[in-house]
Amino acid sequence: xxxxxxxxxxxxxxxxxxxxxxxxxxxxxxxxxxxxxxxxxxxxxxxxxxxxxxxxxxxxxxxxxxxxxxxxxxxxxxxxxxxxxxxxxxxxxxxxxxxxxxxxxxxx
Amino acid sequence: xxxxxxxxxxxxxxxxxxxxxxxxxxxxxxxxxxxxxxxxxxxxxxxxxxxxxxxxxxxxxxxxxxxxxxxxxxxxxxxxxxxxxxxxxxxxxxxxxxxxxxxxxxxxxxxxxxxxxxxxxxxxxxxxxxxxxxxxxxxxxxxxxxxxxxxxxxxxxxxxxxxxxxxxxxxxxxxxxxxxxxxxxxxxxxxxxxxxxxxxxxxxxxxxxxxxxxxxxxxxxxxxxxxxxxxxxxxxxxxxxxxxxxxxxxxxxxxxxxxxxxxxxxxxxxxxxxxxxxxxxxxxxxxxxxxxxxxxxxxxxxxxxxxxxxxxxxxxxxxxxxx
Numbered sequence: 441x442x443x444x445x446x447x448x449x450x451x452x453x454x455x456x457x458x459x460x461x462x463x464x465x466x467x468x469x470x471x472x473x474x475x476x477x478x479x480x481x482x483x484x485x486x487x488x489x490x491x492x493x494x495x496x497x498x499x500x501x502x503x504x505x506x507x508x509x510x511x512x513x514x515x516x517x518x519x520x521x522x523x524x525x526x527x528x529x530x531x532x533x534x535x536x537x538x539x540x541x542x543x544x545x546x547x548x
Numbered sequence: 549x550x551x552x553x554x555x556x557x558x559x560x561x562x563x564x565x566x567x568x569x570x571x572x573x574x575x576x577x578x579x580x581x582x583x584x585x586x587x588x589x590x591x592x593x594x595x596x597x598x599x600x601x602x603x604x605x606x607x608x609x610x611x612x613x614x615x616x617x618x619x620x621x622x623x624x625x626x627x628x629x630x631x632x633x634x635x636x637x638x639x640x641x642x643x644x645x646x647x648x649x650x651x652x653x654x655x656x657x658x659x660x661x662x663x664x665x666x667x668x669x670x671x672x673x674x675x676x677x678x679x680x681x682x683x684x685x686x687x688x689x690x691x692x693x694x695x696x697x698x699x700x701x702x703x704x705x706x707x708x709x710x711x712x713x714x715x716x717x718x719x720x721x722x723x724x725x726x727x728x729x730x731x732x733x734x735x736x737x738x739x740x741x742x743x744x745x746x747x748x749x750x751x752x753x754x755x756x757x758x759x760x761x762x763x764x765x766x767x768x769x770x771x772x773x774x775x776x777x778x779x780x781x782x783x784x785x786x787x788x789x790x791x792x793x794x795x796x797x798x799x800x801x802x803x804x805x806x807x808x809x810x811x812x813x814x815x816x817x818x819x820x821x822x823x824x825x826x827x828x829x830x831x832x833x834x835x836x837x838x839x840x841x842x843x844x845x846x847x848x849x850x851x852x853x854x855x856x857x858x859x860x861x862x863x864x865x866x867x868x869x870x871x
Contacts, residue, residue, distance in 0.1 A: 518849055
């Protein structure tokens with residue numbers, strides 16, 4: 441994706457990111473996401489990160505989420521496998537609502 | 549007069565002109581992940597092996613011969629059967645890598661055997677694998693789908709079910725031992741196999757989805773019905789196989805939950821919804837931790853949300869973002 445086609449969030453946002461690491465963990469964060477976060481304006485709004493992956497990749501499971509959390513100094517809110525289960529979706533939905541309310545109340 | 553049958557000469561493969569970027573991406577991932585069993589210090593498990601009871605040893609060897617059979621099928625029949633169906637020349641090349649790695653997997657079980665077991669135990673287990681009706685039934689169900697003339701997308705369904713579902717009644721056991729700090733080097737080797745199978749299941753599932761999206765609604769429905777009915781058939785066999793192996797050690801119910809979880813993941817690889825509801829697919833956390841060590845599960849949300857404090861995003865320069 442070209443940079444000018446990337447979303448430009450105007451409010452705090454949570455980034456959900458898949459993992460594509462090799463056996464050593466290289467290349468975990470997709471290039472497009474690195475490009476997105478390289479932009480200081482876009483990076484400024486990140487409130488948290490959710491990592492996706494597959495436990496079958498062992499220690500690199502959902503590694504992208506952990507790397508982004510560390511790089512951006514934001515909490516790793518959740519991790520889930522593949523496209524997530526019903527349980528994952530319900531937890532993330534409820535968690536994001538709670539987080540949204542909290543961010544609104546602290547901004548006020 | 550020319551011969552009636554013309555030899556089809558393939559075009560020379562040009563990796564600088566890709567039709568599907570996924571082919572190169574997966575080729576790179578698979579080649580970087582290449583490994584051989586010799587790299588794992590299996591002999592460090594000899595002492596641990598000696599702490600298992602005779603029954604636990606027999607169970608472990610049997611489980612590994614069952615896995616050997618599945619890897620042998622993928623190596624000699626499964627991956628080669630997918631090659632003529634390849635849509636791009638690069639897909640065909642990736643499948644040759646998959647076929648060879650299945651041979652490495654099949655070979656690595658024999659490395660475990662020669663390190664830990666006696667020839668008599670090994671021979672007995674291979675005989676068992678040839679005579680076990682459930683193991684033979686699952687091999688037959690898959691091989692029928694791979695047969696020449698069958699629908700290429702049905703073959704991919706069978707392949708994904710083998711890679712992402714059928715292995716797991718077997719993979720459970722080394723993960724269980726590892727969670728109890730037993731046979732930990734063997735578990736390291738099995739994790740390398742699991743990692744490879746995950747790429748194979750993902751890639752073949754991806755290729756399935758590219759073919760599936762070109763079909764009419766009716767054709768899609770027919771194929772989806774086929775996938776779920778094959779899953780039911782295999783699940784029935786796996787249940788019996790699991791009971792026969794794990795009843796005596798009291799792990800059957802735990803293994804079945806693991807089967808549900810993996811069946812759902814196999815269906816996700818094909819782009820389909822889960823079959824088993826969450827309450828029967830919640831895997832024992834010790835097994836999950838053995839699958840992906842050093843990657844604890846994060847659920848910040850279920851803690852108290854009020855503890856949330858926004859960290860200051862670090863004011864880094866672009867060059868720092870060398871992930």
